[in-house]
Amino acid sequence: MTTTRIEGRAIDHLLSAGPRLTVGMITADLGHLADEMGVLASAGAELVHIDVMDGVFCPMLTVGPPIVGAIRSPLLKDVHLMIDDPLSKVDAFVKAGADIVTFHVEGARQPHRFLRVLGEAVNANDPERGIVRGVAVNPSTPVDVIEPLLDEAELVLILAVDPGWGGQAFIPSTERRLERARSLIDASGRRILLGVDGGVTRDNVARIAAMGVDLIVSGSAIFDGRAAAENATAMLDLVRAARPALAAV
Numbered sequence: 018m019t020t021t022r023i024e025g026r027a028i029d030h031l032l033s034a035g036p037r038l039t040v041g042m043i044t045a046d047l048g049h050l051a052d053e054m055g056v057l058a059s060a061g062a063e064l065v066h067i068d069v070m071d072g073v074f075c076p077m078l079t080v081g082p083p084i085v086g087a088i089r090s091p092l093l094k095d096v097h098l099m100i101d102d103p104l105s106k107v108d109a110f111v112k113a114g115a116d117i118v119t120f121h122v123e124g125a126r127q128p129h130r131f132l133r134v135l136g137e138a139v140n141a142n143d144p145e146r147g148i149v150r151g152v153a154v155n156p157s158t159p160v161d162v163i164e165p166l167l168d169e170a171e172l173v174l175i176l177a178v179d180p181g182w183g184g185q186a187f188i189p190s191t192e193r194r195l196e197r198a199r200s201l202i203d204a205s206g207r208r209i210l211l212g213v214d215g216g217v218t219r220d221n222v223a224r225i226a227a228m229g230v231d232l233i234v235s236g237s238a239i240f241d242g243r244a245a246a247e248n249a250t251a252m253l254d255l256v257r258a259a260r261p262a263l264a265a266v
Contacts, residue, residue, distance in 0.1 A: 027093060027116050027146045028171045032208055036226045038256045039064035039095045039212070040249065041236020042088075043079055044183075053245065054090040060249035064117075065092040066214075066234045069110070071100040074124045075181025086113035093117065094142075097153065097214070097234075099180045100124060104131045111138045111148065119151030119174050122162055128152065132169035149210070155180060156188050160197045167205040172232070173198050178215030183237065187216030187225070195228050222252055226259035 023030045031037065042065050045053040057065060067085055072078035085096060096115040100106065103120040104127060110118055118135055122128050132150050140146045151172030152163055156179060163173055175194050178185035195213060202209045212232035217225055225233055233256060239248040 023093075023143075023146060025145065027140075028149050028208075028210070031149065031210055031231065034260060035210075035231040036256055036259060037063060037232055038222075038253055039066040039232050039234050040239055041066040041068060041234055042240070043068045044237045044240040045245070046240070046242075047084075050084075050087065051089065053240070054088060054092060056246050057239075057249055058091055060246060061253050062249060063093060064095045064232070065090065066095045066097060066236065068236075069096060069098050069100055070181060073101040074121065075099050075179075077181045082109040082113040085110055085115060088114075095119075095232075095234075097151075097174070098124075099153075102126065104134065107131065107135060108138075111135070112141055114141045115148065116140060116142060116146065117149040117151055117172065119153050119172060121153045121155065121180075122166070123155055123158055128166055129169065132166060136169060151210075151212070153214070156191070156194075160194050161201065163198065164201050164205075167201065167207060167209060170209060172210040172212060173202065174212040174214055174232075174234075176215050177213055177217070180215075185216055187218075187221055192228055195230060199229055219248070219251055219255070223255045223259060226256050 040062050070077040070079040093116040095117040096110050098120045101124045125131050135150045140148050149171045152170045153174035155176050177187045177191040210231040213230050214234035217235035218238045
């Protein structure tokens with residue numbers, strides 16, 4: 018498998034010099050997947066976000082481990098499991114080369130067990146890199162549900178839209194939910210990534226980057242069928258521009 022140029026653990030790399038954009042690939046041209054990933058790499062992207070939906074947890078049915086394994090790129094594979102009973106399926110995604118695996122607390126019967134199992138897994142791309150363990154929450158789920166999991170989690174992903182429906186706008190209350198998640202993370206005493214997913218566009222990405230997040234997921238705003246390279250470059254530039262501004266605050 019192709020490996021990205023990261024020395025040491027992926028979590029340490031991602032916690033430095035944020036925020037970062039992680040680009041959703043479900044709206045890309047899957048018939049030309051290698052070319053689409055090349056566009057992202059050329060634009061300077063570091064992560065590709067892979068939305069896995071099973072038609073049960075949310076209405077859409079997307080991709081599984083074979084597609085994750087088929088992505089041969091220097092990009093980190095950021096796998097978002099929007100599925101029911103993720104514990105029974107996590108091994109297949111690890112073997113396919115996931116660098117980040119995020120599950121939904123709403124779909125897991127034993128969320129703590131999921132994080133423990135994932136913590137013992139070996140990264141198929143580079144064992145030294147480790148696998149970043151993420152927990153996601155839907156817009157209607159109280160953010161405090163993550164608190165018992167923060168001893169094991171390395172990423173908290175706050176959804177800004179309901180999973181499984183395209184074309185939704187960023188829910189305004191997400192900013193307040195991000196603030197609450199950051200408060201819980203700080204209280205845990207651990208270095209944990211905070212991410213946001215859904216409704217991110219060129220028009221609002223700079224404002225979202227200023228909300229204190231480490232990872233920002235955006236897909237359809239980049240793979241719009243017209244100008245993926247231009248969109249990716251513009252979005253990445255806007256996110257990077259937030260770094261010195263945040264450092265000065």
